[in-house]
Amino acid sequence: MNVKNRKIRTAGAAACAIGLAVAGCAAMQESEGSGDRAEQEAVALMKQDFKPHGQATLDRLDQDPLQKACTRYGEAGGKVPEAEARSMERGQLETIRYPADDRYLGDWKAGEQVAQKGNGKQWSDDPASPGGGNCYACHQLSKQELSYGTIGPSLYRFGRTRGFGPDMQKYVYAKIYNSQAFAACSSMPRFGYHGILTEKQIKDVVALLLDPNSPVNQ
Amino acid sequence: MNPIHRAVTLLCVSSALVAVAAHAQTTEQEIQKYREAVGEDNPAELWEMRGEALWKEARGPKHASLERCDIGLGPGVVKGAYAVLPKYFADSGKVQDLESRLVSCMGTLQGISPEEAKKDHFGNGEKKSVMEALVAWIASQSRGMPMHVSLSRAEEKEAYEIGKKMFYYRAGPHDFSCATCHSHEGLRIRLQDLPNLTSANDARRAYTTWPGYRVSQGELRTMQHRIFDCYRQQRFPEPGYASDAVTALTMYLAVNANGGIYNAPSVKR
Numbered sequence: 004m005n006v007k008n009r010k011i012r013t014a015g016a017a018a019c020a021i022g023l024a025v026a027g028c029a030a031m032q033e034s035e036g037s038g039d040r041a042e043q044e045a046v047a048l049m050k051q052d053f054k055p056h057g058q059a060t061l062d063r064l065d066q067d068p069l070q071k072a073c074t075r076y077g078e079a080g081g082k083v084p085e086a087e088a089r090s091m092e093r094g095q096l097e098t099i100r101y102p103a104d105d106r107y108l109g110d111w112k113a114g115e116q117v118a119q120k121g122n123g124k125q126w127s128d129d130p131a132s133p134g135g136g137n138c139y140a141c142h143q144l145s146k147q148e149l150s151y152g153t154i155g156p157s158l159y160r161f162g163r164t165r166g167f168g169p170d171m172q173k174y175v176y177a178k179i180y181n182s183q184a185f186a187a188c189s190s191m192p193r194f195g196y197h198g199i200l201t202e203k204q205i206k207d208v209v210a211l212l213l214d215p216n217s218p219v220n221q
Numbered sequence: 222m223n224p225i226h227r228a229v230t231l232l233c234v235s236s237a238l239v240a241v242a243a244h245a246q247t248t249e250q251e252i253q254k255y256r257e258a259v260g261e262d263n264p265a266e267l268w269e270m271r272g273e274a275l276w277k278e279a280r281g282p283k284h285a286s287l288e289r290c291d292i293g294l295g296p297g298v299v300k301g302a303y304a305v306l307p308k309y310f311a312d313s314g315k316v317q318d319l320e321s322r323l324v325s326c327m328g329t330l331q332g333i334s335p336e337e338a339k340k341d342h343f344g345n346g347e348k349k350s351v352m353e354a355l356v357a358w359i360a361s362q363s364r365g366m367p368m369h370v371s372l373s374r375a376e377e378k379e380a381y382e383i384g385k386k387m388f389y390y391r392a393g394p395h396d397f398s399c400a401t402c403h404s405h406e407g408l409r410i411r412l413q414d415l416p417n418l419t420s421a422n423d424a425r426r427a428y429t430t431w432p433g434y435r436v437s438q439g440e441l442r443t444m445q446h447r448i449f450d451c452y453r454q455q456r457f458p459e460p461g462y463a464s465d466a467v468t469a470l471t472m473y474l475a476v477n478a479n480g481g482i483y484n485a486p487s488v489k490r
Contacts, residue, residue: 041382041383041385042386044383044386045383045384045390045469046386046390048383048387048465048469049387049460051465051466052460052461052464052465052467053452053458053459053460053461054458054459055458055459056458059453059456059457059458060458063392063393063456063457063458064392064393066391069396070391070392073391074390074391077389077391077400077404078385078386078400081404124394124395125453125454126458126459127453139411140411149412152408152409152410152411152412152413153407153408153409154401154402154405154408154409154410190401192395192396192397197395199394199395
């Protein structure tokens with residue numbers, strides 16, 4: 004590798020110093036020493052060797068403070084220290100934009116389609132056509148769909164076990180909007196925060212989980 | 222049946238089974254049925270045969286073959302070479318994987334430019350890839366040998382450490398890294414089993430079976446392509462073909478698979 008002599012500006016420390024970063028400052032500062040040379044070289048090498056393709060532009064290689072912190076905790080085994088996790092979650096909670104009409108339950112049939120659809124945001128996808136949530140890639144939902152992944156917990160009978168009330172609806176909306184507000188460094192994408200799903204799509208998935216008539220609750 | 226007839230027959234069988242595999246409830250079981258149907262044979266043989274011919278063919282402005290190319294065990298040594306890659310090469314001053322090394326040799330021996338060498342690197346249908354064929358044949362010559370990738374040089378250690386950082390690097394609109402899907406045992410995405418590439422058992426099982434003939438695509442796909450398509454699904458920009466970045470990540474995966482018995486080209490979903 005020809006990665007010697009490459010100078011990388013370390014933005015993380017600066018972000019912490021001026022108070023921009025909500026999450027991960029402690030983690031970043033701890034490892035800002037000599038240990039992160041490989042990390043700086045990895046970032047520089049990716050920026051040199053990756054190329055923009057369709058909507059997947061090079062700025063996607065720039066981490067936000069949470070991604071940076073979760074990368075380090077992930078490499079260290081995945082555990083986020085308790086106090087740090089709560090601080091990160093508080094910061095992420097502030098990013099959630101709730102629907103202006105304060106209504107959370109959409110159409111479960113449309114939600115099922117969002118849960119099935121796996122594309123969106125890839126370089127091979129048309130940015131103009133709506134993407135999906137790909138929920139089945141990681142979760143069991145309805146009993147009818149046997150092709151489901153196991154990266155996340157089963158959500159079958161979610162409403163039956165958790166309840167159908169307005170507080171639960173609001174929580175599920177928020178969880179889909181920004182999972183990391185409730186579980187720091189979760190593997191689940193921040194669907195609302197990153198604009199992967201629209202407000203309407205998230206409401207439809209809320210209905211898939213919480214409408215008593217949804218196949219998830221049969 | 223001669224090898225070509227046999228391979229063509231296999232391709233026909235495979236086309237018929239694509240539809241089955243695509244709708245299979247238990248994909249791995251369907252692929253296993255396919256493996257049993259083709260027995261010892263594998264459509265990848267078509268790529269291997271073409272690759273061996275390309276290795277020996279005088280090509281490029283210098284009208285030379287690749288037979289003097291050093292891909293890890295000395296000039297012209299193909300047997301066992303894939304199982305020691307990536308490694309450091311003094312003449313290029315770089316750690317290189319097989320594709321990167323072939324680009325170098327095409328330049329020095331055949332006078333072929335890097336751009337030309339990397340042209341049509343992933344084949345589809347009528348557009349056949351020179352690189353995929355060469356990789357298929359060279360890889361097949363390491364079948365049955367233990368993975369033995371060295372970290373004895375500082376450059377090799379550096380590549381491994383960079384590759385490890387890339388593996389855990391979370392970014393993009395989905396916050397994904399390689400580790401999101403590949404750092405836990407026993408998980409699957411939809412019905413597809415996900416290897417834990419940080420553990421020796423899974424890393425060996427996964428790494429030693431690439432390249433593979435992909436039944437769902439009707440194409441032979443290399444580790445280079447697997448990494449390319451993972452990054453697409455990760456919502457990252459595109460990793461450059463045969464780039465130092467892909468070599469570094471490959472180094473991390475290959476070292477984790479050390480000790481595993483190399484067994485490819487394989488048949489995959």
